[in-house]
Amino acid sequence: MGLFRYTIFRLLQAIPVLIGISIITFALANLAPGDPVRLMLQGQEVDEELIRTIEARYGLDQPVHVRYWNYMTGLVQGDLGYSIHRRRPVADLMLERAGPTLLLVLSAYVFALATAIPLGVLAAKRRNKPADHVSRIVALVGVSTPSFWIGIMLIIVFAVQLGVLPSAGLVYPWQPPEAAGHSGYIEHWIESIRHLILPMIALGTLQMATLMRVERTQMIESLQQEYVTLARAYGVPERTILRKHAFRSAQLPIITIVGLNLSTALGGAVLIETVFAINGMGRLFIEAIQQLDYQLVMGITMVLGAIFVIGVVITDISYAYIDPRVTYGDRE
Amino acid sequence: MSSDPLLRVENLKTQFFTETGTVRAVDGISFEVYEGEIVGLVGESGAGKSVASMSLLRLVESPGEIVGGTIEYKGTTIFDLEEGPDGDLRKHPDMLSEAAMRERIRGREIAVIFQDPMESLNPVFTVGGQLREFIELNRDLSSSTAKAEAIRMLREVGIPDPEQRYEEYPHQFSGGMRQRVLIAMALACEPNLIIADEPTTALDVTVEGQILDLVDDLQERYDTSFIWVTHDMGVVAEICDRVNVMYLGEIVEQAPVDELFYETNHPYTKALLNSMPRPDRTVEELTPIEGVMPEAINPPSGCRFHPRCPDAREVCTRVHPEAREVDRADGHPHRAACVKHDVFDVGYDESVPLEDGADAKPSGGETEAERGSAAGGGHASTDGGESR
Numbered sequence: 001m002g003l004f005r006y007t008i009f010r011l012l013q014a015i016p017v018l019i020g021i022s023i024i025t026f027a028l029a030n031l032a033p034g035d036p037v038r039l040m041l042q043g044q045e046v047d048e049e050l051i052r053t054i055e056a057r058y059g060l061d062q063p064v065h066v067r068y069w070n071y072m073t074g075l076v077q078g079d080l081g082y083s084i085h086r087r088r089p090v091a092d093l094m095l096e097r098a099g100p101t102l103l104l105v106l107s108a109y110v111f112a113l114a115t116a117i118p119l120g121v122l123a124a125k126r127r128n129k130p131a132d133h134v135s136r137i138v139a140l141v142g143v144s145t146p147s148f149w150i151g152i153m154l155i156i157v158f159a160v161q162l163g164v165l166p167s168a169g170l171v172y173p174w175q176p177p178e179a180a181g182h183s184g185y186i187e188h189w190i191e192s193i194r195h196l197i198l199p200m201i202a203l204g205t206l207q208m209a210t211l212m213r214v215e216r217t218q219m220i221e222s223l224q225q226e227y228v229t230l231a232r233a234y235g236v237p238e239r240t241i242l243r244k245h246a247f248r249s250a251q252l253p254i255i256t257i258v259g260l261n262l263s264t265a266l267g268g269a270v271l272i273e274t275v276f277a278i279n280g281m282g283r284l285f286i287e288a289i290q291q292l293d294y295q296l297v298m299g300i301t302m303v304l305g306a307i308f309v310i311g312v313v314i315t316d317i318s319y320a321y322i323d324p325r326v327t328y329g330d331r332e
Numbered sequence: 333m334s335s336d337p338l339l340r341v342e343n344l345k346t347q348f349f350t351e352t353g354t355v356r357a358v359d360g361i362s363f364e365v366y367e368g369e370i371v372g373l374v375g376e377s378g379a380g381k382s383v384a385s386m387s388l389l390r391l392v393e394s395p396g397e398i399v400g401g402t403i404e405y406k407g408t409t410i411f412d413l414e415e416g417p418d419g420d421l422r423k424h425p426d427m428l429s430e431a432a433m434r435e436r437i438r439g440r441e442i443a444v445i446f447q448d449p450m451e452s453l454n455p456v457f458t459v460g461g462q463l464r465e466f467i468e469l470n471r472d473l474s475s476s477t478a479k480a481e482a483i484r485m486l487r488e489v490g491i492p493d494p495e496q497r498y499e500e501y502p503h504q505f506s507g508g509m510r511q512r513v514l515i516a517m518a519l520a521c522e523p524n525l526i527i528a529d530e531p532t533t534a535l536d537v538t539v540e541g542q543i544l545d546l547v548d549d550l551q552e553r554y555d556t557s558f559i560w561v562t563h564d565m566g567v568v569a570e571i572c573d574r575v576n577v578m579y580l581g582e583i584v585e586q587a588p589v590d591e592l593f594y595e596t597n598h599p600y601t602k603a604l605l606n607s608m609p610r611p612d613r614t615v616e617e618l619t620p621i622e623g624v625m626p627e628a629i630n631p632p633s634g635c636r637f638h639p640r641c642p643d644a645r646e647v648c649t650r651v652h653p654e655a656r657e658v659d660r661a662d663g664h665p666h667r668a669a670c671v672k673h674d675v676f677d678v679g680y681d682e683s684v685p686l687e688d689g690a691d692a693k694p695s696g697g698e699t700e701a702e703r704g705s706a707a708g709g710g711h712a713s714t715d716g717g718e719s720r
């Protein structure tokens with residue numbers, strides 16, 4: 001199988017998984033207690049006639065398999081449903097909030113990769129020396145400390161005590177500067193970065209710690225390979241060995257971890273958005289749960305599930321592109 | 333031989349400092365390699381052959397360390413420990429620095445071929461890319477000239493379609509083809525000496541034969557010297573000019589190949605030869621060597637081979653023989669480390685024979701303990717021959 005066909009094949013394989021996710025989320029939302037129509041009209045005196053009219057309008061009077069079918073046909077067309085509570089399409093609500101979450105998660109990953117890879121390589125090179133011990137302690141602390149707690153500590157130190165960085169909200173670099181009350185782009189972008197630093201570190205620390213451990217182990221392993229000894233025996237400088245010969249094959253598992261941890265990062269974003277008062281998808285999700293807005297909860301779960309599945313598929317595919325040894329499923 | 337040797341190794345010692353104790357992997361070996369020669373380094377696995385060959389490039393990895401001896405290559409000092417004024421051992425001022433080793437010796441002057449062609453090539457780079465990189469580095473060629481040279485060498489070692497195979501990854505090559513790539517790699521750097529560490533062990537017999545023929549052929553054309561590390565006397569017979577037989581970190585016999593086979597002077601060599609199939613013998617005559625080689629962490633006292641030696645006598649448990657010249661052939665010494673020979677004169681003939689086989693049990697807890705006490709005693713009393 002060629003690489004292109006493998007890509008198509010993997011994408012097609014994701015479809016049954018996505019259908020599975022949709023069934024589970026749909027079932028959960030429909031089995032949960034509370035009738036959405038009554039919730040929407042809570043506190044008001046209503047007659048049965050009105051409720052039936054509203055139910056008919058949203059198709060809620062149909063049997064469950066018909067409703068699932070309607071929901072699925074909507075999904076395929078990009079319609080994630082309608083929030084009765086907020087009287088707006090779920091997709092619109094999510095789109096509004098997707099930007100900040102994406103910004104947060106991406107920057108957390110950039111931070112994690114930019115720190116974890118050099119530190120992991122350094123730790124492997126200085127194995128069992130002080131630099132290695134320090135990095136292992138940092139990794140251990142990073143893995144075992146909850147991200148929201150790191151967030152709160154960062155706020156206390158840098159926002160409250162030192163007062164050098166803002167503790168709440170984000171400034172969106174894609175907005176015009178005037179909207180945020182800034183006079184020019186330079187100021188606007190500087191403010192964006194300043195607002196991003198603390199939540200980025202809070203969310204990225206766990207990823208950094210995980211990636212650093214993997215990087216260290218992988219580098220140690222690949223430094224012991226015979227081909228590294230061979231490179232040394234042919235006079236290749238140690239620098240080149242670290243950057244090239246040992247490095248390349250050590251990065252494959254990193255790609256996997258990044259792909260698989262996408263869900264952890266998105267989950268972490270829910271908490272971090274709450275701690276730093278960021279209006280992203282995470283907060284939208286929490287609000288939806290608190291308001292028993294099932295359509296919205298269902299929509300967000302579906303999208304997060306899809307992101308996770310697609311993340312895994314992309315990981316697999318990029319692996320196949322990078323590692324020449326990967327064969328694509330069937331005979332050579 | 334009149335000319336100076338290409339490589340001279342004297343009393344080389346490499347040890348590994350492990351938690352369970354010091355492993356004397358290479359314990360005072362001396363040998364020379366002259367230009368255009370293939371010199372064998374033979375012994376069972378664990379004898380210290382590979383450690384010895386890595387020591388020559390100063391590539392012994394921690395916890396291992398070269399702790400003594402001299403390695404001289406074409407008059408330059410690769411390694412030399414000398415006694416300082418305060419009695420401490422210190423590195424000789426002429427010894428090459430690590431950077432000089434890297435830039436002047438490794439690859440450029442001395443190249444290696446490893447045992448396992450599957451592990452020796454980096455799976456994530458193309459075969460050609462790896463070849464080109466080493467050629468570029470060791471011959472100061474431009475990238476494009478190095479590529480042309482790499483393709484030429486691939487053709488030279490008998491790889492069909494070299495232009496196309498240049499772009500392929502190691503997993504697309506068979507074991508034999510990869511070993512050819514590694515030979516191409518070694519030769520392409522135009523070194524004067526190639527250390528081949530069991531390069532055919534991982535291959536099947538037919539491919540092994542092809543590779544040996546190839547090396548024989550190329551060796552003549554390029555006039556490169558080889559150190560051929562192997563456990564296989566058959567390979568030695570086929571390819572080597574002179575041979576060093578190693579047992580437990582020491583060279584026990586050293587001779588030109590014909591003398592070694594027909595004028596064998598050490599019981600261990602004899603045992604090795606008797607255990608391998610030869611065209612001049614029938615299979616029934618094969619006798620495996622009794623027992624297993626003890627660990628180098630706790631070698632037996634006296635002659636290290638005595639627990640397995642059919643000729644062992646009481647004196648062998650006390651006296652530690654170093655290799656001495658017992659004969660000469662073709663202008664090369666024939667050395668053997670066995671007290672049977674007259675040059676040792678320690679009373680072998682008068683000594684009582686050790687009970688046959690009594691000491692040659694396979695290693696087990698009990699035997700290990702015995703060995704421990706025996707070795708301890710040996711060191712305390714006359715651990716002759718070598719000064720420690």
Ligand code: SF4
Nearest residue numbers: 635638641648670671
């Ligand atoms: S010294 Fe003794 S034990 Fe050692 S090889 Fe010679 S005869 Fe055998």
